[in-house]
Amino acid sequence: MTPERERRRIMSCEAARARRRAESQVLMDMSQLLPLPSSLRPQLDKPSIIRLTISYLRIHTLLSGFADRQTWERRDEEGERETREEGERERREEGVRERWAEGNKEAGDRELGERREERKKEMGETDLYLRILGGFVVVVTTEGDMIYLSDNIREYMGLTQVELMGHSIYDFTHPSDHKEIRDNLDLTAGRSGCGGLRDFLMRMKCTVTHRGRTVNLRSAGWRVLQCRGCLKVCVSGPSLTCVLFTCQPLSLTHTLLHTHTFTSHHSMDMRFTYCDQRVTGLLSYRPEELLGVSMYDLCHTLDLHTLTKSHLNLCSKGQSVSGVYRVLVRGGGYMWAETHSAVISKPRPTQPHPSQPHQSRPSPPLFVACVTYILSGVEEPTQLLSLGQMN
Incomplete structure (x- = not known):
């Protein structure tokens, strides 16, 4: 290698080192400006500093200038x-x-x-x-x-x-x-x-x-x-x-709120397989009367789309919140309610005794656990919306 080429190589290496030092200093200065605890800054690498800086600038722009399209010219x-x-x-x-x-x-x-x-x-x-x-x-x-x-x-x-x-x-x-x-x-x-x-x-x-x-x-x-x-x-x-x-x-456990909440179990098509006694004081149905009845049969016709959307979310994601809908009351009228649901696997049966022949066990069936919150009193108590409401 000629002396001239060696000199150029050394100058190129020095220039590259200077660029890296300048870049590191700029990134260090940027990290000092970020609204983060001082203990976190030494742990940030270069991509993280750039990513957080861009996010900070965008949220700063949003907070300093966002407004409704109709009222953005008025100062708040x-x-x-x-x-x-x-x-x-x-x-x-x-x-x-x-x-x-x-x-x-x-x-x-x-x-x-x-x-x-x-x-x-x-x-x-x-x-x-x-x-x-x-x-x-x-x-x-x-x-x-x-x-x-x-x-x-x-x-x-x-x-x-x-x-x-x-x-x-x-x-x-x-x-x-x-x-x-x-x-x-x-x-x-x-x-x-x-x-x-x-x-x-x-x-x-x-x-x-x-x-x-x-x-x-x-x-x-x-x-x-x-x-x-x-x-x-x-x-x-x-x-x-x-x-x-x-x-x-979404939590798998819920706190029962006195008499304004009841729990129930359903098959995957939302038919009742169990319901606690609280439902009688709320909707006037006896638990044994609801066994085999679909949840859709207790829903107001205008709210079927709400229940359907919740059911689809339940089947695809394993949990869902119905949103507010109207549940029919025995004798007439309806109450506003919201149901939190989760798909639960039944526990597997106990292991067979070693002396017993091994048999392949099917996967445990699924059921839906629901907690329903009653949000209102009875509305339109004289109106019958379903044959199931008749005494």
Whole structure:
């Protein structure tokens, strides 16, 4: 190798090292600007920093500029109040720095203590809202990118906010649910439009087992989530459209609310195989009268589509929430109700004694466990809507 080529090679290596150092410094500066705990920043690699930065910029754009298509030109009082509070906060911080510069350490400590208490109070209110919600919040763009998730997602799914932000929702949801997710993110759907409501079920990867153990992502199972939300459109600055969801995991166990709740078991075609005694005080049917009767026979005709949708979700996802529907009362009228359902496998029979010949055992049959919540009193008590209501 000639001296000239060797000199060029050395200069090229030096330039490459300088570029890598500059790139690393830029990424380090970017990570310092992210609203993350300082303990997490050293754990971020370059792709994670870029992914989180893009998500942060998009959610910042959404929060600073989204508005309804009809009212986006009007300034919101809450936004003005937040702007004033931000200005006051900056002035207090400037005052703290000035007092520190003047050597007034005691006043600076008192001011910083007050600011910490304010932040703790704000965080406490946020935690309270999330506990009341009973789930977590996720913001998804119409392309399927998760640009924000509340940090309490770890309590329910075992996955962290940092792991998911910036990724596509399709990478963490069941393939059979992708079409339904796309339909709910689609702007051209018939029910869509600014403020259009969304309500559907989806299965998402969960690294927490039913026994409370944590597994890695490759061994993660699926957990059924009830997703409710609405469309949000940002029309100031860069155009950004997203859907804000609240996701509540469906539980296999429910608390019976005194006499306003009853449990029942059904075959897979929703015929009663068991019903507890509470149903008599609520709907006036005796449990033995309902055996073999279809749940569809107790549903108001106008709400059959609601029950059908819930039944399809139950068969495909293993759990479902019916939404509010009308259940017929014996003697006339109806009550508003909501049913939570889950497919349960019956326990396998005990192992045969070693002296007995081995016989192949069929897989245990399935049944549907339901908890029905009665949400109202009897309406239209003199109206008969089905022959089954007659005494």
